[in-house]
Amino acid sequence: MEKQIYILVVEDELEVMDALVNDLQSFETYFPVETANSSEEAKKVVEQIYYGGNEIGLILCDHVLPGQNGVDFLIELHADVLKHDSKKVLVTGQAGLEDTIHAINSADLDHYIAKPWTKEQLDSVVVKQLTDYVIEEKLNPMRFMAILDAVRLAEYMREHKLSDY
Amino acid sequence: MNLSRKQLVGLVLGLIGLVVPFFLSIEGLSQAGHVALGIFFLAAVFWMLEPFPIYATSVLVIFLQILLLSKEGFIFKEITEVYTPDSYTAFIGTLASPIIILFLGGFVLADAAVKYNLDRNLTRILLSPFGNKPQFIVLGLMIVTALLSAFMSNTATTAMMMTVILPIIARIDVDDPLRIGLALCIPFAANIGGIATPIGTPPNAVVIGALSQQGINIPFGEWMILATPLVVVVLLFAWILLLTMFKPKANSVKVDMSGAFNTSKNAIILYIAFGFTVLFWITESFHGVKSAIIALIPVVFLTLTGVVTKEDIRKLPWEVLWLVAGGISLGISMKSTGLAEWIVGSIEWSSFGAITLILVFSIVAVMMSNFLSNTVTATLLIPLAVSLATSGIAGEGFNLIIVSLVIGVSASMAMMLPISTPPNAIAMSTGTIQTAHMAKAGFTMGIFGVLMVLLYALFYWPLILN
Amino acid sequence: MQNARYDRKQILKFVGAAIEESPELRMLVDSFEPGDVFFRQGEKITHLYLMLEGEVVLKHKREDGTTLELITLSAGHFAGLVAFTTGNHSLTTGIAQKPCRALCIRQDEFDRYMNDHSKLKHPLQRLMLSNMADRFMTNVRLESQMNALNQELEIESNQLKDAFQKLEESQQRMVHQEKMATLGELVAGFAHEVNNPAAALLRSSEMLKENFQDSNDGTAKSMIFEYGLHSEPLGSSEIRERMLYIQKTFPWVKERALVRKLAQMPDLALELVQKNKKKIPIDELIQQFEAGKFIHNIQVASERITNLVKSLKSYSRQDNNDWDMIDIRDGIKDTILILSNRLKYLSLQLDLKEIPKTCAKMGELNQVWTNILVNACDVLQDGGEIKIRTKSEGDYKIVVEIADNGPGIPEEVLPRIFESNFTTKNQGAKFGLGLGLAISNEIIRQHGGFIKCMNRESGGAKFQIILPVKNCV
Structure with missing residues (x-):
């Protein structure tokens, strides 16, 4: 069983979560989706995923959450060595400029999606971020070529001296 | 290390294959030949079922030959009538051949x-x-x-x-x-x-x-x-x-x-x-x-x-070099222990004509390499072909170079499945094609490839080589 | 003084005669034309001048470059006296104003002359003394004049300060009112524009639903659609649990996306899926459920938009800023909805008892509620508590109480909390609409009521607003 790469969605409004997860279903065959309604819950989910020997490739996180807000959650996660490289995307209509700058500086925020999002926009961000993740983490690119940016993954393979056996 | 069921079977079978010949006494096969047979079993099973990466098996093969078959190994310290052990440098030297x-x-x-x-x-x-x-x-x-x-x-x-x-x-x-x-x-x-x-x-x-x-x-x-x-x-x-x-x-x-x-x-x-x-x-x-x-x-x-x-x-693909070296190394002891000759000798080859033999080697190579690595296929088949040709059992017309070429070229004609070759796997993983498309076209290519290899082996290659 | 001047003349006469007598002294008398300079400011004085005729004016150049005329010295006065006696640089420049004659005594020879011409010694000393006395008296007079002027200035500047502050306050208030009015206009326009698509959304989803339901033939598919229509979204932990359950009950469903979708179905719908798994592909059933669910989601979302817009409109509507008979509680409810983003994770307890309508400006009162609530939100952590209570006493008085369980207001700050420009927050507070409690205070005063602020025994702050019940005229 190869290591699974998860997409984690953190969003407290259930209808919004439902819509987000629905838009992500085309990725689910390759990247199982997990969800959480608060930062607290998200932390438990993250631990479970890593406990199972799997990892998180991408986190889509709302900013306004009960308890700890999204930016602070991402910063905390970023400080953890294991989750340092997971791609972090803020999906929100409400984070102010300051919060966003804070997130970019301290959590190495990888992208910002403003609500309401479109399917195309979400797809392109998810593809870009997960492709980055696969390349940075040196995962087997062939596993994900069909769903991610195949040209970039092929280019990555070209540069990394794949050999014939 | 988590082994799948297939890998686990490979590991057990490989180890059994290595040990069993030690307890057998096969007529016409030297004592060293028994050891070499064990190593050959292990290599073949490990390369086919891949409990370990195939380049790792290759290094293991070199190491086992040094341990069990070289002059510096445990068993054959002396030159005997039936077996002249090679120096360990012969096995290691394959890495710089x-x-x-x-x-x-x-x-x-x-x-x-x-x-x-x-x-x-x-x-x-x-x-x-x-x-x-x-x-x-x-x-x-x-x-x-x-x-x-x-x-x-x-x-x-x-x-x-x-x-x-x-x-x-x-x-x-x-x-x-x-x-x-x-x-x-x-x-x-x-x-x-x-x-x-x-x-x-x-x-x-x-x-x-x-x-x-x-x-x-x-x-x-x-x-x-x-x-x-x-x-x-x-x-x-x-x-x-x-x-x-x-x-x-x-x-x-x-x-x-x-x-x-x-x-x-x-x-x-x-x-x-x-x-x-x-x-x-x-x-x-x-x-x-x-x-x-x-x-x-x-x-x-x-x-x-x-x-x-x-x-x-x-960043160079060093493992490919190891893989090839392991194959060459295996060939050394298969020949010097008389194992190859014994395998070849146990089949009544002369009843087949040269055409049949070429056809058989070609088809077996294509079939094997559709499921196995092309290199492994060539590595396992070529020592046999070499012995067959050098022993003269197969009779006239069975040219050493031609049969080696047949195997080497046929191994590259396998392109039916995504697992056949890494290029196939890449093309498959883009999600543009389905396995059925590849199998259909790859199968036809295999048939045509075998036919062409036969034609070239019969008419063109002898022309050039002579 | 009369005496002194008379005295000075007498002495001058005597001195003049004495000079005439001595050829040595006569040599010391010099003539000056108007404009001639006796000495310059900042230089060492070389001579002491006793004015015998004419006038010399002493000028002082200040640091800012302007020149001040200090004093005019006539016959009988000494010029250069201060610098001469102190030995410092001259503070002034002496310039002849009329044709002058003056006895010029070199500084180093002054004592010698005094001894050589002993009969001059006494008169000159007298003259010097009277000169000094003159200058001192001038000083005293100036000092007292300056004091009086300073006092006047201070009074004037205080008046100016007051006026400026008042002006600033009223300007702030006007800007604020203007801002609210502009906002009101904008919101009214915006609300209209948003309401149209929201209405279209609501109606379309309703019709879509009816379309689906019209073809309802009682089959599993249409029943599952109905389940979808009445489903509520589940929390993620619940979905996780249900997904595990689905993996057990529908082991043949491998795709995780499908498992997740099944997990959102109620048990009754799942039973239907189980029953029909051979007849109808599972994808189709899930699709039906999703269709119902999405229509439901559209309806819920568009209703939320409509309600928000309605509140926003009445919260900031311009015509609300006229005196009108209103129920204050409507404004409070609108304010709460407008602030729902801030209040989301606080627990809000409403106890809005029946109160009589009163004549008030809804828009302005909403400002008061906003200010107090935003302040409370700023100090409360998630899970904090806000209580809003309304009650009436008799039919003449309305009481609104807004209490929180935050840290309360420091005792030393409490008395100043309604002063204008008082803030404990940094500039640029999060909610840009309020001008703070000063304006709230002013608004309540204009309504004929008053606002009180206190700390509660149990912790936290409480604002009490008391308004009179009155009819509009």
Whole structure:
């Protein structure tokens, strides 16, 4: 069983979560989706995923959450060595400029999606971020070529001296 | 380390295979032959079921031979009548055998070519005369792919060509079979193109390595004279086959590759090194300098000038060299312990004609390498073929070189399944094609390949070799 | 003084005669034309001048470059006296104003002359003394004048300060009112524009639903659609649990996306899926459920938009800023909805008892509620508590109480909390609409009521607003 790469969605409004997860279903065959309604819950989910020997490739996180807000959650996660490289995307209509700058500086925020999002926009961000993740983490690119940016993954393979056996 | 059920079975079977011959007493097989048989079992099972990476098994094979079969090993410290143990250096030496050095040169050249975008720029230039008709675009892509994969690894070539064709595919209608044709033409051409030169793909190295142990040297240029006509015919067939099976609907296709040749000092050095090396390789028969020696030219030249750096060297696919060396090493003791001869001798070969034998070896090679690594297939089959030819059991007309070629070339004709070769796996993983498409076209290619190998082995190769 | 001047004349006469007598002294008398300079400011004085005729004016150049005329010295006065006696640089420049004659005594020879001409010694000393006395008296007079002027200035500047502050306050208030008015206009326009698509959404989803339901033939598919229509979204932990359950009950469903979708179905719908798994592909059933669910989601979302817009409109509507008979509680409810983003994670307890309508400006009162609530939100952590209570006492008085369980207001700050420009927050507070409690105070005063602020025994702050019940005229 190869290591699974998860997409984690953190969003407290259930209808919004439902819509987000629905838009992500085309990725689910390759990247199982997990969800959480608060930062607290998200932390438990993250631990479970890593406990199972799997990892998180991408986190889509709302900013306004009960308890700890999204930016602070991402910063905390970023400080953890294991989750340092997971791609972090803020999906929100409400984070102010300051919060966003804070997130970019301290959590190495990888992208910002403003609500309401479109399917195309979400797809392109998810593809870009997960492709980055696969390349940075040196995962087997062939596993994900069909769903991610195949040209970039092929280019990555070209540069990394794949050999014939 | 988590082993799958298949891997677990492989591990257990391999170990049993290693141990059991120690407790058997097989008539006509020396004591050392029993040990070699155990090692052969282990290697074959490990290479086929892969409880460990195949390059790891190769090193294990070298190590086990040193431990159990060399003069410095535990068992055969003395020379006896039936078995003259080799020095351990014979086994270790395979890691630096001429074919390995030849490959090293090829790796360094290919690595530098990728680094300075030579492969991509050549593609751009070579594709431009093919216009925008889908039929000719496919032909152009196949020719370029075959050409590049003759000097670079098939896999790296496929990956590069994918970056060229994926944008084209994205612009074609979803229901146009041209998409499938495009996605299949690259791995097919890469697999076929690898046959063209000694450094094109590792099975060629196994063939050349095995022959050189028999004292037969095949110059670079001569290999090309033997193999290239076959490559051209099979490539053209593949072109026609793919266009017939997946008839394009689109009337024109646009290839837009932009870029310019890198004109930095390092790039120019590389172009010169590349040109000269290839030229000297092809003309080996004229000047007589061995291709393995020529292979050192780019290694020396490019590292001295800093075109290839320490980081680049670290990233070379060393495991391929180990794999080939392991195969050559296994061949050494199979021969010196009389194991190969015994295996060969246990079958009544003379009842088959040369044609049948060639056909059998070719078909077995294609079938095996559809499921196994091409290199492993060649490694396991060639020692048998070599013994068969040298022992003279198979009778007249069973030429050592030809049968080795048959196996080496047939191993590259396997392209039915995604697991057959890495280029197939890459094409499959883009999600553009389904296994059925690949199996259908790959099966036909296999049949045609076997037929062509037979024809060449009967008529063309003897002509050249004599 | 009269005496002194008379005295000075007498002495001068005597001195003049004495000079005439001595040829040595006569040599010391010099003549000056108007404009001639006796000495310059900042230089060492070389001579002491006793004015015998004419006038010399002493000028002082200040640091800012302007020149001040200090004093005019006539016959009988000494020029250069201060610098001469102190030995410092001259503070002034002496310039002849009329044709002058003056006895010029070199500094180093002054004592010698005094001894040589002993009969001059006494008169000159007298003259010097009277000169000094003169200068001192001038000083005293100036000092007292300056004091008086300073006092006047201070009073004037205080008046100016007051006026400026008032002006600033009223300007702030006007800007604020203007801002609210502009906002009101904008919101009214915006609300209209948003309401149209929201209405279209609501109606379309309703019709879509009816379309689906019209073809309802009682089959499993249409029943599952109905389940979808009445489903509520589940929390993620619940979905996780249900997904595990689905993996057990529908082991043949491998795709995780499908498992997740099944997990959102109620048990009754799952039973239907189980029953029909052979007849109808599972994808189709899930699709039906999703269709119902999405229509439901559209309805819920568009209703939320409509309600928000309605509140926003009445919260900031311009015509609300006229005196009108209103129920204050409507404004409070609108304010709460507008602030729902801030109040989301606080617990809000409403106890809005029946109160009589009164004449008030709804828009302005909403400002008061906003200010107090935003302040409370700023100090409360998630899970904090806000209580809003309304009650009436008799039919003449309305009481609104807004209490929180935050840290309360420091005792030393409490008395100043309604002063204008008082803030404990940094500039640029999060909610840009309020001008703070000063304006709230002013608004309540204009309504004829008053606002009180206190700390509660149990912790936290409480604002009490008391408004009179009155009819509009």
